[in-house]
Amino acid sequence: MSRVLPTISVEKPWGKDRLPAPFTAPDGQRIGEIWFEPPAELDQLLVKYIFTTEKLSVQVHPDDDQSEAAGKGRQGKSECWYVIDAEPGATLGIGFADHADTNTLRAAALDGSIEDMLVWHEVRAGDFFYIPANTVHAIGAGVSLIEVQQNSDITYRLHDYGRPRELHLDEGLAVAKGEPYDMGLARHVSPTGTIRLVSGPFFVLDRVDGPMGAELVADYPGALLAIPRSDGVTVGGSPVAVGECALVDAVEALDIAPGGTCLITRPL
Template sequence: MTVLSTRTVEKPWGRDRLPAPFVAPEGTRIGEIWFEPPETLDQLLVKYIFTSEKLSIQNHPSDAQTEAKGQGRQGKEECWYVIDAEPGAALGIGFSEDVDADTMRAAAEDGSIEDMLVWHAVRAGDFFYIPANTVHAIGAGVSLIEVQQNSDITYRLYDYGRPRELHLDEGIAVATGTPHDPHLRFHVPARGTQRLVEGPFFVLDRLDGQPDAELRAQYTGPLLVIPREGSVTVDGEEVAPGGCALAHGIDAVRFADDGLCLVTRPC
């Protein structure tokens, strides 16, 4: 078992007050907490994201698109599991109607792309899967868990006038100018075991208590364990909420009978 080391990242758009169990050091604004991917399961990256301002409107390429550019398999599909949201918090995902490349570029240049996105009001428990190429943005006042393909390629299309590089040519070349598939977003009830992601790049489950035999049979290889309520033990070592650990099979994990936990593995 490996408890993953963390990387705490300060961001201008981060927060100085974080949801439990996290605490921001005095005078800091924490935007992200990353769990360093282990060598034996480096296809996935898990992070917490905390926002006090809107993040850039952006998208990511697919594996096929990065391979075609000679960059290897560096595509990024991701999902968001909201754990806390202030009143009025929202996530922008996909367009309200079909948009062609020229219209998208003009809207990114003049800022009207913000109003072309569909902004979903969110609360704790809301879940969204974001396919590669989807134009998206995280709004202010959101805390969420992101599980993603382990890639750092991001194409920023619009950044509210902040002095950061944009990537209009690259981003618009791969952008999906359509609405987000409604089947890829839903609310996760407070209790109960539920499959959140069923491929194509990773599987993600929210467990309530003990996994049944069917789920255990799907996690015989390496997996990441992310406790949400109640601790788990992996190979006899405790992992508390706010942590993430590598297990070499689900039978190495002891779950709390009344706990909630996320587990994920590559497909």
């Protein structure tokens, strides 16, 4: 049954006490993530908002086969980032400037120089990056973004700027690719127009300007998730607001009014 998904706000030391509209942080709290509880019908996917005032750890996620081999379940973690707000000079670190072997990465993780080996991309609202499993990455300070990911919580921290949290060097280095990021997986999304952002292998993601065309409707044969980016999005006749995420049991129940914009996604 179509419905708006429950949310979970997560405090983080690197989160924000002033969030971009329509979100607000409770007094005295620094909110770093807002999650939408994955519905049983589409539990392969997780959607969240991330808000940062400090850099997140340098980290990496395993793929499906590596996760299963480690006894952590069948699903690894590939993800994507859609930047919705960025302070001047805000950056995302993705991949390395040059190829590096495991020994080099280990030494750099231990002495902190792995941060400087990453390529830091200055970002603005509308920038988009698909991050395959095994890609070493870090979200910088001053960024607000939507993350759509395989529903997995397996994160291996390689470097955390001296914060008193556990690192996972052996596990992380076993799955990390010491190579440059494929910029063919990144783009700046035009403010208008329907565009496919992710075409697999684990999920599809579209940024849709309403109303939806017949070809796109046909590409969503079952349930999907809808993440409004403007007013004018309804599911089963009920409005879904910016800052919410809805399970849509059939694409025919989703209406995006002319001038309305929505992200829609489904697993493959």
